[in-house]
Amino acid sequence: GCGAGSDADDNGAVEENGEDPIRVGLVLSTGGLGDQSFNDAAFRGLEQAEEELGIEFDYYEPEDSAEDETALRHYAEQDFDLVIGVGFQMQDTLKEVAEDMDHINFAIVDGGYDEIPENVATLNFAQHEGSFLAGALAALVTEVDTIGFMGGVEGALIGQFEAGFVQGAKHVNPDVDVDIRYVGDFGDIDRGRETARGQVERGADVIYHAAGGSGMGLFEVAEDEEIYAIGVDSNQNMVAPGYVIASMLKRVDTAVYGITEAVLNGEFQGGTNYVFDLADDGVGLTSLTDLDIEEQDAADAEVITQDELEAIEEMKQSVTAEHADKIEELKQQIISGEIVVDME
Amino acid sequence: MSSENQYSNSDEIILKMEGITKVFPGVKANDNVNLEVKKGEIHALVGENGAGKSTLMNILYGLYQPEEGEIFYDGNKVSLDGPMSSINLGIGMVHQHFMLVEPLTVTENIMLGSEPITGAFFTDDKNAARKVKDISDRYGLKVDPNATIENIPVGMQQRVEIIKILYRGADLLIFDEPTAVLTPQEIEELFEIFKALKEQGKTIIFITHKLKEVKAISDRITVLRQGKTTGTVETESVSEEDIAKLMVGRSVLLQVEKEKSKPKNVVLNVENLTYKDDRGVDILKGISFDIKEGEILGFAGVEGNGQSELVEILTGLKKSTSGKVTLKNEDVTNASPMQFKEWKVGHIPEDRHKRGLILDYNLAENMVMGYHNKPPFSKPFYMNANAINAHADKLIPEFDVRTPGSHVKARSLSGGNQQKVIIAREFSQKPDLLIASQPTRGVDIGAIEFIHRRIIEQRDAGKAVMVVSAELHEVMSLSDRIAVIYDGQIIDIVDAGSVNEFQLGAMMTGSTPQKEDSDNENE
Amino acid sequence: MIDFLAQIFTLSMFFAGLRMATPLILASMGGILSERAGVINIALEGMILTGAFFAVWGSYTTGNPWFGVLLAIISGMALAAIHAVVSVYFKADQVVSGTAINILATGLTVYLLQILFGVSGTSPRAVRLPQWDIGIVAFNPMVYIALISVPIIWVILYKTPWGLRIRAVGEHPQAADTVGINVNRWRFICVTLSGAFAGLAGVAISIGEGSYFVNGMSSGRGFIALAAMIFGKWNPLGALGASLLFGFTEAIALRATFQHIPSELVRTLPYVITIIVLAGFIGRARPPKAVGKPYNKGER
């Protein structure tokens, strides 16, 4: 295996109980690790599985989508027990490979098919539901009734984030202004920053991003301009401690962990589409009241200082805690179907 | 004369080059060359194209390093590994192609490389300008210190070059073909400068292809042939013919021989042609003339008075602003170069390297350029390599091009031979009108003789010929009629016989002629 | 319409423009140095990228952003030196060598990203440069450095012997050579210096405004800087103007709202303007005569 993967093989808890561990191949989407987003999340999921379930995994960061095919096939041909592809970009390629490697289990994150192949499970997320809560929170926190949405590149997927966010905001406060901006790039912090600055100048004091790497620009602006940001995908509250009031978690890690566990226990259901939504915490906000484990861990691992940790805690108590009940209520209403969040 | 020889009488040797050998790809440019120059003399260096003159001088100036040979300056052996070492010794060179940076001013060009400093690190323009003025006063070198080079005439550019080397305190001055681009008047001025320099005890080596100049100004002559020295002689002791013989190895005709022309009907007619350049400056201010079958119309004029533009308009390379050009009673004003070729207009361009040749194409390819798209060279779907090579192999001997073969790149030929390639190409297409611009620039007398004969043959074959040349002697000896062009206008058109070099020279500088025979006014 | 103009011509829009222009100004100064000396430098792009990476790495490892700045300058100069050696001393085609540098830079940065940070996307967070507050406004240091570098380059080019020689070398190397100026050495120096400026431009886009390195984050700025240089007729002041224009249009594209034009297309604004502007102005823009031509004695 490569990079962290190979460390995995070494320190990976190689089973007490004799029989050899199952092997999982992970093909990330272009953009690779370090995106503080779903690539990182998927990777985290397998690391967790490695420790807790004693599986082995290997991963590949394609440079361009032309590599997906070879990478997926590479793992399939070595009879990996599960091959996971990350990102809708890969869906057609993965289908092709899965079809002539029908003895191998595949899973794809954010993929959708008209009819799903027998040996493929699709893992999808109700990002619109999560974004709904983010929107609601933003609308509750803003003091000027102006909030911002910063997307990466216009597109179907990001469209779901946008739609949910707007709907949530309007739901709790019909006359809130939502300033919607797209950076035009998932990896350009510079432009992300200027976009966010623009939104701040137009009065937004809470901004939610779904812009991958460009989103980092938002957090810097949040600090400079002393406004609030909402993170996405992973827990990004530590990126700008005290200024990120919450992150809309998209638990790719849980999903990946779950599907791996399923394979391990022989419960893998090919041909099914697993949807992770608010109901099963597949999506949702970080805790509004007290510290999350990730934040705790980050502090322990000295990624952030104790002061920064306190800053986060302090912020939660002073800013978001008061809205926790309202958000929880909305969440239940969505789960119960009282509120229907639409995707477009 | 005697006054000029005063210094060379003191037989003190200032420079001695012994057994110099320099090899370029494919040629031994210098082959065991010896040169001895006395202090305070004017030493002429002559030889055919490619004889090795420039090379030898470039070695003396430290630009090229010889494979073999020793150089002694002021009695002690020196090694010249770069221009700086030569400059420090007091050797300066005015190159054949001026070494001036066009967008910079006269002063900047002169001080370049040894700038006076003021403050911590600023250039001291004032100081430099003053020094320039001193020098130009002392030697009568008139220049405008603040003009930019691209805006001043060739003559002044040359004076800038001279000041440039005097500014660096040169005692030995090298001139590579300094007169190639000058009018008789300018040449006179240059020679005055030579004398002034000589008075001041400077030594001068100068390269030229014009033997009259050699006789006029030099004290001694060294002749090169095919990279070897054929000897050094006292100027008094030899005639032009002798020198020519030493150069070429055979006797050559220095005068063109031709019968009186028998003009027939008009081939080319030009009616008040005007041209503005892209900066809106008037270059041609209403030019009118015509050329008949079987005559040569020569254009005399100082370069930069519009003759280049005139030629380019008459060959489609530039578009006139107004006026009419008629060829064989057909209006051809502002036609394309290709159309002119189809109308059988041959063109020998003034700049063989820029226009005349694709230096990196081989001779065969060059010899079809402009006709490459016509049979037999071009077939419907491919070019006929056999025809093209055959064409070249026929022309090369016919026009005496000195080359290993038709496959060598034009770049590797010497100027004279490059020129012959062009002439061969244009003549091979049997043009009805031949426009020859500076046909023998930088070409040696052997080749000149050859080229001139070919041009006369054209005329005698009843074709119309237009010759443009800064070389008065050439214009006079070739032309049947001479048009003098000055400042974008034709001052007058005269019969070749009816004027002498100095009347022409005067007209070329704008002063209207004081001529008796008014009969050819009405042309 | 009015309110559209109103939203464009605001002070903050201008500041944004200035921030966007900063890397362009710095890089175009480098471009001018190099091309005035006769060496095309399309490698600016790669040098910016590398500079950005080392700025982040230096700042990340030492916690001192100024160390990052130092590394950025050095790395920029190092790449430039390669370009100089290959194109000046080995006489390779300058555009070719520049292209190679750009390819090298994309590879090298991601490679180092993997070796040093174990990721191929975004670096971990590094310490940013402090904002310098000069009363009315506060910008990151690169902005001021960029603005100062312009007059400095101008003075050097037009008021000092060095400048005179650089211009001569770029216009007519033979002429410079015949008065004993070491053409190749001057070219080497100028190209290498241009790398320093490109490196600073890299700082501007990384720890200048922000605190991350992202794979391929220079995203074409080096090339736009070249356009600015040409548009500015190889003159520092002109290049400054052009850079500001491009920065400003960038800012507009990012910030202004357009009713009828889709935002994806609005983003092409700076590039379209570049093309139009070059087409309009080229008549008067004349590159240094010898630019692009390797110099060797004895060739004509």
Place this chain on the structure above:
Amino acid sequence: MKMSNNMKSTLTTLAFALIAIFVALLIGGILIQFTTEASMIEAYIALYNGAFGDLRSVLNTLWRSTPLILTGLAVAFAFKCGLFNIGAEGQLLIGGFVAGVAGYSFTGLPAILHVTICIVLGMLAGGIWGGIPGLLKAKLGVNEVINTIMLNLIALQITVRYGINQLRLEGAADNTPRIAETAELTRFTDTFLNDLFNLPGGVRVHTGFVFALLAALFISYLLFKTKTGYEIRAVGINPSGAEYGGINVSKNIFLAMFISGALAGLAGTVEVLGTHRYFTSGLDAGLGFTGIAVALLGNSNPGGVILAGILFGALTQGGMGMQFAGVPREIVTIIQALVIFFMASLQMFKIFIEKKRAKEVAK
């Protein structure tokens, strides 16, 4: 004499190419040795196996090299006219986009016709995208380098961003709708070759590869056997000389850029019709820029471009093998850059050697 001369210099070039590649690999190897836990030997074995290890790898290498050969040709052709086309990237995108749209919007056409239409439109689009800077250069003397770069950035926004967003199906991924079967370029696996060699499944190399070879053939004929080629090369060497020779300089500059763009457009087209079967944002992967490297390594000569294209295809494909073996694939990119450096630099030694040879003759 002439013949043998050309032979000589071709051989020298080839020799230099090999030296350049070798040295580049060596330096890359040293990097691997000291910066990764893998050894350069295993890394390069992985590289080799990734590229040529088995039939599948070989075919994938050919598949990868297809667009590189075409973009390489594009850049090389412009080079011959003294133009530097950095715009292959954008021309490829535009060409691919148009072909992709034509691929699904026409339906019910016979395959031959449909494919032809797509290819023609794709090449036309690329040609226009290359022709614009050509025209600006020819008529206004605007530096084509800058303009092609700008047009790359514009093409990206128009196709990958705006185009896809407009045309993508409801909730579908980042690509235009799938092209009709009639527009697809046949993959080798669906041809007689499959029965002959029973090819491994899922290999994508398609007839586009054949087109690439044919294109190279055509270009070398055009350049060296026709008057168009004569004129284009003349303009490339000495425009004012060409003008004097009655050659329409503007026309040829435009023509060269148009053809160059069309070749790049073809690259995009075959990627869409053969590889992806729709226009996808994934097409924006630097194929155009690698094309520059390919052209340089191939010495701007069609034959050389084919070899260089295959080499770079092998490096990219093999690079994955290396990544699997735990060596960052970017080493390959670095190696590619180094190869160019050495090729470019070695030219000097080539000149030097030829000078020396000539001097021997003269002595």
